[in-house]
Amino acid sequence: xxxxxxxxxxxxxxxxxxxxxxxGAIAASDVFFGYGPYLDRLTLRPDxxxxxxxxxxxxxxxxxxxxxxxxxAAVCVVSGGDPGVFAMAAAICEAxxxxxxxxxxxxxxxxxxxxxxxxxxxxxxxxxxxxxxAISLSDNLKPWELIERRLRAVAEAGLVIAxxxxxxxxxxxxxxxxxxxxxxxLPVTTPVVLGRAVGRPDEHFIVVPLGEAEHHSxxxxxxxxxxxxxxxVIERPGxxxxxxxxxxxx
Amino acid sequence: xxxxxxxxxxxxxxxxxxxxxxxGAIAASDVFFGYGPYLDRLTLRPDxxxxxxxxxxxxxxxxxxxxxxxxxAAVCVVSGGDPGVFAMAAAICEAxxxxxxxxxxxxxxxxxxxxxxxxxxxxxxxxxxxxxxAISLSDNLKPWELIERRLRAVAEAGLVIAxxxxxxxxxxxxxxxxxxxxxxxLPVTTPVVLGRAVGRPDEHFIVVPLGEAEHHSxxxxxxxxxxxxxxxVIERPGxxxxxxxxxxxx
Numbered sequence: 001x002x003x004x005x006x007x008x009x010x011x012x013x014x015x016x017x018x019x020x021x022x023x024g025a026i027a028a029s030d031v032f033f034g035y036g037p038y039l040d041r042l043t044l045r046p047d048x049x050x051x052x053x054x055x056x057x058x059x060x061x062x063x064x065x066x067x068x069x070x071x072x073a074a075v076c077v078v079s080g081g082d083p084g085v086f087a088m089a090a091a092i093c094e095a096x097x098x099x100x101x102x103x104x105x106x107x108x109x110x111x112x113x114x115x116x117x118x119x120x121x122x123x124x125x126x127x128x129x130x131x132x133x134a135i136s137l138s139d140n141l142k143p144w145e146l147i148e149r150r151l152r153a154v155a156e157a158g159l160v161i162a163x164x165x166x167x168x169x170x171x172x173x174x175x176x177x178x179x180x181x182x183x184x185x186l187p188v189t190t191p192v193v194l195g196r197a198v199g200r201p202d203e204h205f206i207v208v209p210l211g212e213a214e215h216h217s218x219x220x221x222x223x224x225x226x227x228x229x230x231x232x233v234i235e236r237p238g239x240x241x242x243x244x245x246x247x248x249x250x
Numbered sequence: 251x252x253x254x255x256x257x258x259x260x261x262x263x264x265x266x267x268x269x270x271x272x273x274g275a276i277a278a279s280d281v282f283f284g285y286g287p288y289l290d291r292l293t294l295r296p297d298x299x300x301x302x303x304x305x306x307x308x309x310x311x312x313x314x315x316x317x318x319x320x321x322x323a324a325v326c327v328v329s330g331g332d333p334g335v336f337a338m339a340a341a342i343c344e345a346x347x348x349x350x351x352x353x354x355x356x357x358x359x360x361x362x363x364x365x366x367x368x369x370x371x372x373x374x375x376x377x378x379x380x381x382x383x384a385i386s387l388s389d390n391l392k393p394w395e396l397i398e399r400r401l402r403a404v405a406e407a408g409l410v411i412a413x414x415x416x417x418x419x420x421x422x423x424x425x426x427x428x429x430x431x432x433x434x435x436l437p438v439t440t441p442v443v444l445g446r447a448v449g450r451p452d453e454h455f456i457v458v459p460l461g462e463a464e465h466h467s468x469x470x471x472x473x474x475x476x477x478x479x480x481x482x483v484i485e486r487p488g489x490x491x492x493x494x495x496x497x498x499x500x
Contacts, residue, residue, distance in 0.1 A: 090379025129340025141498025248391025
């Protein structure tokens, strides 16, 4: 007997930003694997089973989910945002590659979602309106020197930069160091957008120039968008400004 | 009297990939501006008005939508995918910046959606599982030399690359040229994913090595994802392979 494994993204946190397709997959699943706070967002029936785990145990969680599916369960692996962007889909693929042959025969379906940078960008205007990139500042799995090299390369190439996992209690210095590197390439007036829990009651959202960005707080759930030299800020009376990157920048 | 302007993304085309929030905004709007085929995806009531236009008239469409909202209408501007990624949100911001002062007082709301690269990535596995970028190959609004420079910079930096607007009848040579540049930096075995209309009945989806990519067709609606040197392909019996970029690549 073979089950099914579906990987869903629940969006950035606003319940209205989950797709119908993800809601359908959640309703059709028996067992749910994910980081506790993401599972807490779901409304499950009494017959549906929660297997919550810590945020840092992605590979163990992936193996446990694949094992349950190979025993016949309809398994749902739950990510925040989009499961393919710094989230569970890559961990599941990695576990399949290095796992038993039977896992390659499993029915695995990945459903896309709204990733954090898109929600923060929409709140701000259109800062991702021209070429852009997404870089994780976590050096748990890659060397910091590589992250520095990438930041310099993309800023010099004129891409807008979305930073994921910018800072945590165990990694307090990466975000200020990233700002410092970017100030060597970009004007200090470059717009920076910091967004956390956008669209939720505890939203934190601010637009600041790169030269002042490090005086504003961020945490692991903040998405930081650094404009290019072409990114514009339109002031509006009584409202947040509109931040956008013109379509033809360069 | 002042209206409201909402910019929504309808996702990559699968109706299940629209968010609840976008559906709510569509139900609450009076007048709809957008490229005809995107408007065709909506189910509108008889009292709701369609203002379809050609795909290349983004700024004119933005101005018409802002004008209608400033006259009191509840206006909805409709993009495919996410409105902030190579779509209408930047055109609206550009029109506001260069338009009359009254447009800066308008209530403008942008709602995020699932952009094409996320849907194509989900169909393939997790090719965007580590640092990545999104680059438009259209040189209608930026010089081709800049696009070439960006392609080289991001490939050398080890980012996965999602190409938007890869080719059109008026621009047949950009995609083959992009492949040629990328072959100078990346191994010819680098996995390339071509996805079009993913999740729709007319889906086109294929995984090929970079060295053979130019023999496979693409059009304006195809999203092309070029892996990094670390991107992996897991073969599976009787199924499409899983393509993924390990979380710690570098």
